[in-house]
Amino acid sequence: xxxxxxxxxxxxxxxxxxxxxxxxxxxxxxxxxxxxxxxxxxxxxxxxxxxxxxxxxxxxxxxxxxxxxxxxxxxxxxxxxxxxxxxxxxxxxxxxxxxxxxxxxxxxxxxxxxxxxxxxxxxxxxxxxxxxxxxxxxxxxxxxxxxxxxxxxxxxxxxxxxxxxxxxxxxxxxxxxxxxxxxxxxxxxxxxxxxxxxxxxxxxxxxxxxxxxxxxxxxxxxxxxxxxxxxxxxxxxxxxxxxxxxxxxxxxxxxxxxxxxxxxxxxxxxxxxxxxxxxxxxxxxxxxxxxxxxxxxxxxxxxxxxxxxxxxxxxxxxxxxxxxxxxxxxxxxxxxxxxxxxxxxxxxxxxxxxxxxxxxxxxxxxxxxxxxxxxxxxxxxxxxxxxxxxxxxxxxxxxxxxxxxxxxxxxxxxxxxxxxxxxxxxxxxxxxxxxxxxxxxxxxxxxxxxxxxxxxxxxxxxxxxxxxxxxxxxxxxxxxxxxxxxxxxxxxxxxxxxxxxxxxxxxxxxxxxxxxxxxxxxxxxxxxxxxxxxxxxxxxxxxxxxxxxxxxxxxxxxxxxxxxxxxxxxxxxxxxxxxxxxxxxxxxxxxxxxxxxxxxxxxxxxxxxxxxxxxxxxxxx
Ligand SMILES: Nc1ncnc2c1ncn2[C@@H]1O[C@H](COP(=O)(O)OP(=O)(O)OP(=O)(O)O)[C@@H](O)[C@H]1O
Ligand SMILES: [Mg+2]
Numbered sequence: 001x002x003x004x005x006x007x008x009x010x011x012x013x014x015x016x017x018x019x020x021x022x023x024x025x026x027x028x029x030x031x032x033x034x035x036x037x038x039x040x041x042x043x044x045x046x047x048x049x050x051x052x053x054x055x056x057x058x059x060x061x062x063x064x065x066x067x068x069x070x071x072x073x074x075x076x077x078x079x080x081x082x083x084x085x086x087x088x089x090x091x092x093x094x095x096x097x098x099x100x101x102x103x104x105x106x107x108x109x110x111x112x113x114x115x116x117x118x119x120x121x122x123x124x125x126x127x128x129x130x131x132x133x134x135x136x137x138x139x140x141x142x143x144x145x146x147x148x149x150x151x152x153x154x155x156x157x158x159x160x161x162x163x164x165x166x167x168x169x170x171x172x173x174x175x176x177x178x179x180x181x182x183x184x185x186x187x188x189x190x191x192x193x194x195x196x197x198x199x200x201x202x203x204x205x206x207x208x209x210x211x212x213x214x215x216x217x218x219x220x221x222x223x224x225x226x227x228x229x230x231x232x233x234x235x236x237x238x239x240x241x242x243x244x245x246x247x248x249x250x251x252x253x254x255x256x257x258x259x260x261x262x263x264x265x266x267x268x269x270x271x272x273x274x275x276x277x278x279x280x281x282x283x284x285x286x287x288x289x290x291x292x293x294x295x296x297x298x299x300x301x302x303x304x305x306x307x308x309x310x311x312x313x314x315x316x317x318x319x320x321x322x323x324x325x326x327x328x329x330x331x332x333x334x335x336x337x338x339x340x341x342x343x344x345x346x347x348x349x350x351x352x353x354x355x356x357x358x359x360x361x362x363x364x365x366x367x368x369x370x371x372x373x374x375x376x377x378x379x380x381x382x383x384x385x386x387x388x389x390x391x392x393x394x395x396x397x398x399x400x401x402x403x404x405x406x407x408x409x410x411x412x413x414x415x416x417x418x419x420x421x422x423x424x425x426x427x428x429x430x431x432x433x434x435x436x437x438x439x440x441x442x443x444x445x446x447x448x449x450x451x452x453x454x455x456x457x458x459x460x461x462x463x464x465x466x467x468x469x470x471x472x473x474x475x476x477x478x479x480x481x482x483x484x485x486x487x488x489x490x491x492x493x494x495x496x497x498x499x500x501x502x503x504x505x506x507x508x509x510x511x512x513x514x515x516x517x518x519x520x521x522x523x524x525x526x527x528x529x530x531x532x533x534x535x536x537x538x539x540x541x542x543x544x545x546x547x548x549x550x551x552x553x554x555x556x557x558x559x560x561x562x563x564x565x566x567x568x569x570x571x572x573x574x575x576x577x578x579x580x581x582x583x584x585x586x587x588x589x590x591x592x593x594x595x596x597x598x599x600x601x602x603x604x605x606x607x608x609x610x611x612x613x614x615x616x617x618x619x620x621x
Contacts, residue, residue: 006058010051018044094193101188103128103145115175115196117168134166149188152181162197174198202364209391210366217416220396221276224269225517228545229472231269232567234262236478239570266567268409273545274326275396275412277420280516280544280565281323285444288320288327288374289313292350295331299339299348306345314353319444320374322421327441330417333410334378334437340401341382341435351377355440365440367424372443377436384431393427414439459574461486464510464581468492469499469527470543471518479513479573486574496522503531509538511580516544516563539580543568 021040029036089096089107095115098107108123116123116132123131133141152159158180165173179192238259245251273279296311303309320327338348355375357367367373385393392398394415399408414437418425422442429435466488470476476492483490491509493499495518503509512531514524522530528540545566564576 003059003062006055010055014044014048014051017047021047092193094195097128097192097194099128099190099192101149101190103142105131106189107191112194115167115173115194116165132165134164134172137164148179149181149190152179152190153183153188156180165194172198174201206366213394213415216396217276217278220272221278224272224276225278225545227265228269228273228566229475231262231265232545233474233478234258235266235567235569236475236482238262240481262567268407269545271407271409271413272396273416274420275409275416277416279323279326279417279420280563281326281417281420282563282565283321283323283421285319286322286324286327286441288352288376288441289315289317291324291328292331292352292376295328295335296350298332299335303339303348304345307339307342308345308347310347310349312349312351314351316354317352318354318372318374320441321444322423322441323417326417326421330414330439331376331378333414337410338378338380338382338435340406341384342380346381346434349377349379351375351379353377354443357440362424365424365426365438366419367422367440373423373440374443376439376441378439379434379436381434384433385427385429385435386431390427390429459486459571460578461488461574462578462581463487463489465489465491465508466511466513466577467499467502467509469494469496469512469514469518469524471495471515471520475515482570482573483513483577485570486577488577495520496524496527499527500530503534511539511541511577513541513543513577516542541576541580 018041021044022037025036025040089109092109092111095112096107096109097105097112099105105123105126105128108118108120110120112123113119118126118131129138129141129145148159158178160176160178162174162176165175167173174197175194176197177192177194179190182189182191238255242252242255242259245255270279292311292313296309299307299309335348342348353375355373357365357371357373362371389398389400394411395408396412397408398412399406401408415425418439418441424440426438426440427435428438466483468476468479468483468490470479470492471494473494476494480490480492491502491507493502496514497520499512499514512528514527516524518524524542524544528542531538532540541564543564543566564573
């Protein structure tokens with residue numbers, strides 16, 4: 001358009017100049033064709049030449065300008081594209097590595113620095129295989145790369161594969177890579193995005209492991225539960241039998257044998273239930289330092305002198321919330337394992353400290369929730385555990401000890417107990433150097449109240465009336481006999497419905513003694529809630545050899561509710577009954593809510609439900 005305008009104007013100017021020159025020549029020299037007209041024509045020709053020159057120059061300049069603008073535009077586009085590529089590489093969550101056909105690094109993103117420990121400056125120009133592949137695997141890796149490039153050339157969408165790399169510090173990295181090949185003339189450039197999947201894989205493995213433990217636990221728990229009910233009948237009635245045959249020594253010996261066998265059976269089912277996380281726990285605030293000092297004293301007295309026992313206890317450690325008896329036996333199990341691994345002597349170190357977990361750390365040790373935990377570490381300098389069996393050590397009945405020396409239930413018990421307590425466990429071991437087991441127990445909520453004092457040394461009965469709810473016929477009969485022997489009046493009921501009917505009739509009773517897990521619709525827990533709602537002054541004592549039911553998925557959530565663990569002896573039954581019946585009452589005769597009263601427990605349960613409804617999952621809060 002501009003060019004056409006220029007030419008039009010030039011031609012118009014030429015016409016005007018020629019006409020003006022001719023008119024001037026006629027005006028000066030008059031009509032005709034003479035010197036003046038010739039001069040006028042020469043002048044207009046000169047003007048034409050000048051105009052043509054001017055046009056040519058103008059056109060040239062404008063062409064130059066146009067070319068320069070195009071070049072600038074192209075350069076800007078190239079620059080934008082490079083910047084965009086850099087931005088993509090920089091902001092990509094995965095590491096970006098670009099290499100040429102010799103494996104020389106051309107580009108190394110910030111994430112590649114973080115992933116491998118090599119800086120961009122160090123990596124550029126280096127051989128990629130030397131940087132990120134462990135020495136023994138380099139030759140094989142190069143061969144694999146040589147095969148990969150032609151394969152990639154035929155696959156425009158690229159290839160995705162897994163590989164093990166090595167960090168600058170020697171740590172292995174399990175990675176997922178996606179590569180594409182770019183041909184630039186004779187050059188072949190490979191672009192690869194690399195993602196660290198070490199943690200993801202570990203989490204997947206942990207999930208599989210915990211699902212396995214869950215399945216084995218369910219089976220074990222079911223069997224142990226049935227077994228426990230039978231044992232309750234044996235351990236309970238054997239005392240009556242022993243009483244009857246005490247003047248007949250041979251029979252007394254036999255009853256003693258039966259009693260001992262039943263005790264061993266009870267210990268075994270207790271371990272199995274612990275593993276299955278179905279042990280009826282009685283969590284309380286525990287000073288773990290005091291517990292470990294006691295343990296250290298016991299170990300000093302019993303272990304071989306070749307084993308040195310060291311304690312490193314943090315004086316400011318929090319109280320833990322767990323079942324004291326179970327924790328003691330868990331620690332003892334770990335100490336005995338350590339001893340067995342240090343037959344030629346060594347050092348056993350017991351350490352405590354406080355630890356605050358974020359979600360990620362909590363998940364890593366299998367602990368229930370992010371938050372405050374008390375850490376107990378038991379480290380030995382023994383044989384260590386071979387990598388190949390490390391993931392099986394918590395399995396029930398897994399043992400490398402000689403037949404008769406280990407049942408393989410020690411660590412299963414520890415595992416189940418810790419998990420049921422809302423805690424976690426971690427093991428680190430190196431063959432030849434030793435093993436470190438670390439337990440994480442939830443920190444106690446300091447507000448938990450203590451029970452009122454009672455004497456637990458002598459058997460004290462009573463004359464109150466007990467409503468006894470138990471679905472197993474034999475167990476119910478045995479408990480009735482026991483309670484009556486202690487002086488109590490007993491109203492037996494076979495299930496929750498029967499118990500509620502008895503209460504509805506208005507029969508007076510002082511205490512509800514109920515199994516938690518019962519066949520039929522309502523469990524003991526729900527029964528207690530209904531009864532307490534109608535008669536707030538009623539005391540409740542739970543008994544269970546099994547799960548503390550679905551409302552109590554975590555031991556922590558029992559809030560110290562009174563619970564008698566099956567199988568139990570007469571003395572324990574007597575003590576627990578007095579503990580419940582002697583709980584303080586107010587002037588109206590209603591139980592003052594303490595953590596030992598059902599009211600407090602129900603409140604806690606409701607609070608927990610409300611918290612869960614609000615999206616917080618931590619129990620007991
Ligand atoms: N501190 C340790 N050092 C080396 N190996 C250990 C250690 N702790 C456990 N193990 C290994 O784990 C296995 C399982 O331990 P666990 O305590 O469950 O069973 P156990 O000790 O063999 O038998 P139990 O404890 O029932 O008597 C052991 O047989 C042993 O191989
Ligand atoms: Mg053991």
